[in-house]
Amino acid sequence: MAAEDADRVSEAEEARAERLDEDDRLKPEFVEAVREALQEDAETDVRDLVEPLHPADIADLFEILPREDRPALARGIADLMSGEVISEMNDYVRDDLLESLPPDAVAGIAEQLETDDAVALIEDLDASDQAAVLAEMGPEDRAAIESALSFPEESAGRLMQRDLVAVPEHISIGDLIDYMRENADLTTEFWEVFVVDPTHRPVGSVQLSWILRTPRGVAIADVMKRDQTLIPADLDQEEVALRFQKYALISAAVVDKAGRLIGQITADDVAHIIQEEAGEDTLLLSGAGEGDINEPIRTSYSQRVRWLIANLGTALVASLIIAAFGAAIEQLVALAILMPVVASIGGNAGTQTMAVSVRALAMNQLTRSNTSRVIWREMRVALLNGITVAALIGAATAAIFTPMLGVVIAAAVVLNIITAGMAGVLVPVIFDRLDQDPAVASSVFVTIITDSMGFFAFLGLAVASGLVG
């Protein structure tokens, strides 16, 4: 028996190792084998290959395959296309695939999903497709989804599951266990039992391990935790993710405006959000919008080109500054050779400080209480960085060109790095105070400040020092 089990475990591990590499990614050889089977229309082979995969890996397979192979795969493994596969799939890949299916097929898939996943599937369809799919669904599922869709996008109300276990305070552990055993249609996706008052407002929660470890006769009221984190249904998903992380939650009750329990959110659903929201800043700061490799090319184009055009604007401001010093450059071409150095170093220093500030704001670490301390901190870091870099570039310039030009570029670099440090904190903080996402537009403003300051300080000091005149 034990030997058999061990064999079973190692067989599963071996099967896994055939398909996934050490980083848990599908191996290219495996993907190639599926593609070949698809191209030969060998549906049985396709199914045999894919069947041992976890639903999340099947979803990955769809994403990795070229677009034109995906519908054939979906047909080939129709019986494996579970709700889990669909809900794990990248939004763009899923929407593209769903568009090729009739509404009743989409409704059939949506009905197997939990509310939150069904909502995720339906919310991106256009209004007429949405209506067609909803019309095909059973009345109960339809009502649940319509009610979820009434909450704002990316809110707790869209994320939550409506299925949960809620009981009154006066019952005993034994009653609770009997209730759960006898009601076959209760969800199994729950990690805590919520205790509610007669008006259905949460008064406490009990994690399942406590229920299992407590004698049957004890009252729920005596083991429940009264202090719990409640999630308002209209809270933004980014805040939901922060609360789960901050208070180390496994699940949490979602309440409506009157404070009544209307759903629950579990940590497995939040993991995606944390990843998305934390990773989003990288993309937003770069000006790449949502930056998904599966998004249609026209979306990538329109997201990115607007920031390139904004960047063109900032670059032209820099050009105007340079143009004002055209005569100086004609007189001393070394200025043209060195000026991009000053701007580039400032831009880099600004980006560093800005990235740190944007992260600290996103994690609620940089608040009104410590803003001035953080600015002072960044000023000191900037001063140290400025002196180091200025010494290097100043010495090199003095050696190659003239000592005076070395002094000028060193002073310009110090000035620009300090300006960059100031702008790198202040710009994101100001956006945050204005209730704007600091990751979205901070880059453009920090760049325009460091570019302008870089060219102005260097060329201006060159003129002021009498180096050119």
Next chain:
Amino acid sequence: MAAEDADRVSEAEEARAERLDEDDRLKPEFVEAVREALQEDAETDVRDLVEPLHPADIADLFEILPREDRPALARGIADLMSGEVISEMNDYVRDDLLESLPPDAVAGIAEQLETDDAVALIEDLDASDQAAVLAEMGPEDRAAIESALSFPEESAGRLMQRDLVAVPEHISIGDLIDYMRENADLTTEFWEVFVVDPTHRPVGSVQLSWILRTPRGVAIADVMKRDQTLIPADLDQEEVALRFQKYALISAAVVDKAGRLIGQITADDVAHIIQEEAGEDTLLLSGAGEGDINEPIRTSYSQRVRWLIANLGTALVASLIIAAFGAAIEQLVALAILMPVVASIGGNAGTQTMAVSVRALAMNQLTRSNTSRVIWREMRVALLNGITVAALIGAATAAIFTPMLGVVIAAAVVLNIITAGMAGVLVPVIFDRLDQDPAVASSVFVTIITDSMGFFAFLGLAVASGLVG
């Protein structure tokens, strides 16, 4: 009774609203009140103010207060300094605070923590402090921590808790419940029961809701899920986080090299890791290292200055290219005025593509199977972006300077944006293939490529076109 409950709930909500703003951050007025009480040495006031806070909020309070106020706060609320407060605190703030405490006090704190949090507390101390603290601890806790410290930093072995519930396959649900009720020293922090064979290798798992909903007589073997995600103890925490997210896990078994169950990791511990790892790329790409607003200034300085110096190197390469065209610039100063535009646009386009690629690599979406497809995709986006931006800058230049200069700058911009798109994918992918973190050094290489290409294409085309000679 119901009315009382409702009052209790709303009282708690009101108390919360006094201290926290709508984004769940401590209000500046509250922080200021604590500071004033600290400065007046009013320890009772301090305690009264802080006592209603959740441990995670107490940890936030330490982070937000200036460094010099923190030891006084720790003394004032000594009885509230639970393991949870300590483990929620920012690493730098915690280490700084711990350094001011004697080893036996640190050992006392470590003993109340779960293994994973105790390890996090001790691993950053220097070797002699670590030894002193371990010497003060009980033998069992010491053994657990020493064994955890034997795993590599940032591995599953350091993250895991050793406390878990593991049972053999042959027992019934009733036996299991009795076992859990009778063993008072079992952990309560578990969400699944692991089923093991006689050699202690995991053969399945049962989530607690299944146990609660199944009649006592049923065998564990009949309700357990055989297919579970096992985490090797030496797996990097980033991969652990990806598996939790990909397979929507609430908890997972950690196994040693022989496949034996040695610990568990739960979703609440992983939430931090997901946030850290996903946010890390923003900081790494900017060259800000770990970029924490609480890290000592000398750490920020040494992390950032190295990238500024690297950036200085890349900027000097660009200067060399400009210097090669010194004569052309002397002849036509418009070249100096416009050349930063071409470099800047290319840098921006490269950063966009790089951010998208780095995220896709981190999320295992960009693999060997689809690299060529993604490159081809980015080339098409780059072509669209290039044509749009080139048309704008070309027309403006033609109007202000000469039509020929407009053609030259337009061609240079298209060339540079396409180069940027290529570099933005290839540089991170090459680092990934070489098993290097693509977020760390990609920026420097992409910048040097887009800067060089920007100046070379624009100045080179100006000469080649006969604009200057």
